[in-house]
Amino acid sequence: MPIPPKTQHFLKKLKATADPVDIAARLEPRADTPPPLxxxxxxxxxxxxxxxxxxxxxxxxxxxxxxxxxxxxxxxxxxxxxxxxxxxxxxxVPVGIVGPLRVNGVFAQKDYFVPLATTEAALVASYARGAKAVGKSGGVSVATLGEGVLRSPAFRFASIAEAGLFVEWVIGSAEKLVAAAESTTRHGRLLSIDPVIDGELVFLMCRYETGDAAGQNMVTFATEALCEYALKSSPVAPRSWFLEANFSGDKKASFLGVMLGRGRRVTAQADIPEDVVEATLGSPIDLILEYGRVANLGSLMTGQVGAQAHFANGLAALYLATGQDVACVAESAVGFTRMERSSTGLLVTVTLPNLILGTVGGGTQLPSQSAGLDILGLKGSGHAPALAEVAAALCLCGELSLTAAVAGGQFGSAHKRLARGKTP
Known part of the structure; x- marks a missing residue:
């Protein structure tokens, strides 16, 4: 069987670095005592x-x-x-400003200055260009469609029959399980408990409202209390149990998150007149739509979860600037972008089913991050839904600008000019 060229290339580089015997010696466990932790x-x-x-x-x-x-x-x-x-x-980390970004949302109704923390040149410029285009078009319409953070414990029993008995008990004891979970929090609510059986295993999908917090710790503590009540009160005892069984999609792209949502589910839309598209974005609509079809095919052929250009860029920068758990970008950046012709120009729609963010708790209280929320005017209680809508509007701006840049042949030249200070 022939050796793939990339493997041959790597082995050649490896042999040039060190002798195989020396490499083997490097990989051996060391006997000396390591320094104290x-x-x-x-x-x-x-x-x-x-x-x-x-x-x-x-x-x-x-x-x-x-x-x-x-x-x-x-x-x-x-x-x-x-x-x-x-x-x-x-x-x-350098912080740049995008805006004003006009958001016409259910919760966010304002022209926002959006802080983005990043070391990637051209990122702020691209989102700012998108914000300029939507500003000339009346803004971005945004709606929050739902919310709910999942935590999914698992219980292992002796048999399928015992697993079934446990599920029956869970259904009959739902009110007491809810009370146990909610005893740990003033702001969280347990919305549902959905059992899933796999042989002798039972997963419990516990969905919570978390108020203005992102809620990762909140749902952990609440679910732990729920599990402790179940262990004490269930008529069948599990052989083992785990507080999180990797079933919730926490910090991972998952089809569960796409279908059911984890965090806040938000959709945003803007209708950009044709003259604004061409004057501000420098690319004709037909070419943007052609590129969009090619890019969607690329998403399908490579098995991506969702189909969008770069939600992660804007979300990571916004999360850093406002004290969010940046690792949640792994799931928050899953979503869909859709572009089509409208009667006036280009209709752009984005949907993000898993926005995990908040305006209280976690890193939002730290000095720099608190200042970022101050710039937005969204610090503290009562503002998390609006922050989610701003995040979705920001993603739409990024999708619009990047798609136009690639379609119009500006992508490479923009990075050369902004990242290297060179004019092509």
Whole structure:
């Protein structure tokens, strides 16, 4: 059987790097005792100094401490208690502004300045161009369609029969299970418990409303209380159980999330007149639509979950700037973009079924991230639904601008000009 060219190429590079015998020796377990592990002090000036003392003794350059542990970070170290362990400083990520972005939403009704934290040149410029186009077209219409964060524990029984008896008990005890879960939170509500049987295994899909919080910890604590009540009260005892059985789609792209939603499900739409498309985006509508058909085929052929250009770019930058759990972009960026001709120009629609974000709790309370929410005017209680609608409107702007850039042959030249400072 022939060896694939990419494998041959890698082996050639590997042999050029080191002798195979030397590589084998490098991979052997080491017998010497490793250095003691770091402790887990709460963030403070003195704790950061202790950790840096050890890092410098280990050979980390002093310049790294100067940059990461600046005076402002050290003075405000107490702000980060509850957000990080073994803190050594803060990373400064450039923040740009997109806007004003006109949003005509169920909850978001305003011209917003949107902060985006990123190190990728051309990203802010692209989203700003999309915002300019939709602003000239009356804005983005946005609607929140639903919400609910999932946590899915699993219970393993001795047999299918016992699994069935447990499900029967769950159905009959739903009110008490809800009470147990909701006893852990003032703001969360358990909306449903959906049992799924696979042989002797039972998964419980527990869906929650989480108020203005993203709610990852909230639903974890609530589901743990629900499980503890089940273990104490169920007529059949499981052989084992797990608080999260990888069934909820947490921080993963999944078809479950596409169909049922995890977080806030939001759809946004804008109708861009033809003259605005050509003057602002520099590409004819027919070419944009042709590229859209090709790109959708590419999504289908490669098995992507969803079909869109780059939701992750805007969401990651917005999440960094406003204190969201950036890892949730893995599921939040799943969704669909649709473009078609309208009577006046180009109708653009995006739907995001899994927006996990909030305006209270987590990283939203940290100084820089709190400032990001202040810029939006969406800090604190009562604003999470509006933030979700702004996020969807932002994604629409990015889809519009990037699609037009690729269709119109501007994609490479824009990055050369903005990322390398060169005019082609």
């Amino acid at each position: 770091m402790t887990l002090p709460k963030p403070s000036r003195s704790a950061i100094a202790r950790i840096w003392s050890r890092l410098i003794r280990a050979g980390v350059p002093e310049t790294a401490r100067t940059i990461l542990a600046d005076e402002q970070t050290l003075t405000g170290a107490g702000h980060y208690v509850g957000n990080i362990e073994n803190m050594i400083g803060t990373v400064k």
